[in-house]
Amino acid sequence: xxxxxxAVKERGAATxxxxxxxxxxxxxxxxxKKKLILYVSLAGGYLLAxxxxxxxxxxxxxxxxxxxxFLLPSLAHPFGTDFxxxxxxxxxxxxxxxxxxxxxxxxxxxxxxxLIFGILSAAAGGKTDRVINWCVDCCMGLPHIVLLLLIxxxxxxxxxxxxxxxxxxxxxxxxxxxxxxxxxxxxxQYVKAAYKMGRSPFQVAKEHIVxxxxxxxxxxxxxxxxxxxxxxxxxxxxxxxxxxxxxxIGGILSEAMEHIVTGKWWLCLFPGLMLLIAVMLFDLIGDxxxxxxxxxxxxx
Numbered sequence: 001x002x003x004x005x006x007a008v009k010e011r012g013a014a015t016x017x018x019x020x021x022x023x024x025x026x027x028x029x030x031x032x033k034k035k036l037i038l039y040v041s042l043a044g045g046y047l048l049a050x051x052x053x054x055x056x057x058x059x060x061x062x063x064x065x066x067x068x069x070f071l072l073p074s075l076a077h078p079f080g081t082d083f084x085x086x087x088x089x090x091x092x093x094x095x096x097x098x099x100x101x102x103x104x105x106x107x108x109x110x111x112x113x114x115l116i117f118g119i120l121s122a123a124a125g126g127k128t129d130r131v132i133n134w135c136v137d138c139c140m141g142l143p144h145i146v147l148l149l150l151i152x153x154x155x156x157x158x159x160x161x162x163x164x165x166x167x168x169x170x171x172x173x174x175x176x177x178x179x180x181x182x183x184x185x186x187x188x189q190y191v192k193a194a195y196k197m198g199r200s201p202f203q204v205a206k207e208h209i210v211x212x213x214x215x216x217x218x219x220x221x222x223x224x225x226x227x228x229x230x231x232x233x234x235x236x237x238x239x240x241x242x243x244x245x246x247x248x249i250g251g252i253l254s255e256a257m258e259h260i261v262t263g264k265w266w267l268c269l270f271p272g273l274m275l276l277i278a279v280m281l282f283d284l285i286g287d288x289x290x291x292x293x294x295x296x297x298x299x300x
Contacts, residue, residue, distance in 0.1 A: 036288040043281035047100055050278075054097020062091035062247060070259075073266050080266040083259060088252075092271040095247040096278065102159065103228035106166035110228070111221040114171040118178025119213065122186055123205050132179075136172040144169065148231055152240045162241045166228045174220040181213040215293040223286040226279040233275060249275045 065085035073080045079088035121132040139147070148165045155161035185191055185208055194204050235241035236250025244251060249271050256267035 033292060036285070036292055039281065039284045039288055043278075043285055046281060047278060050093055050096050050274075051100050054094045054100075057090065057094055057097075062086050062094055070264060073270075079270040080264075082255065082267055088267065088270060091247050092249070092252060092274050095249045095252050095271065096274050098159070098242065098247065099229050099232050099249050099275070100278070102163055102166065102232045103225050106163050106228045106232070107170065107221060107224040109167040110170040111174060111217065111224055113168075114174035114220065115178055115210075115213070115217055117171065118175045119182050119205050119209055121175070121179045122182030123201050123209065132175070136175055139169065139172045144231075145234065148235055149238065149240050152235050157240055157243070159242060159246075162232050162235050165235065166231050170224055170227060170231075174217070174224065177216050177220060178213050181216050182209050185209050185212045219286060219289050219293065222282060222289055226282045229275070230279060 063086065065081075068077070068081045068085035068087075069083060071077050071081040071085075077087050077089065079092060081087055082091075117132050117135075121129045147169050151165035151168060152161040155164050188208075191204060191208050194208060199207075232241060233248070233250035233253070236248045237254045238250075239254070242248040242251055244255075252271045253268055256264070256271070260268055
């Protein structure tokens, strides 16, 4: 009996020491869904605020005022002023608003093209599949920025030229992903059974293929958005996008390059940070969305 009592005491002491060694958590850990909701809320709030502010902004806020040339950042001008006395804060907000609108329109059109071509290539096969793959290879074989410049120049530049150039050049990679997912569904037993039951290719694509490729499509759509914004800014920076009279982040950064060597650091720092924050937020959303839709990590 004494031996049993001493063994129980030793076991209790060991258990107590093990509990003392275990690290204590300060609170419940955020899972992937909560992080995704947090990132979506931050990105949506930031971009929605910028869009609304840019759409309903009075032009006088970022108008020319030569009396305020090259003012340092202050409470009156948080981002300073440029060589024409224009307030850089309101001009950057207006420019990012234009970039967001172009990015939304271009990424939506490009993703729809990728969805249609990817499903059509997998479902039809044969010559249709070869033609679509040939188009994908041609687009991906050319340098992306060169193709953007050529299309924008052919369309006359401006907002229309940038939108068309970004929309028709961002679908090839997403098309390949959609096609690969659609091919997996096409060879599944339930799809073959649907064909034997008299279902048409359109019905099979609508009822079986589209729901299966939708997660990949949504992730690709989210990741297309930052690429569209960056390429719009690049085209405007190189002089093939919005004209000088229209506020745009690429144009603002291009003008800042002429004055940064004279110490006017605020002309490029704050507009670049606004663009960087928008792109990074959507990259984070895309990463969390991939984790959430992945069966291996979706329950974390």
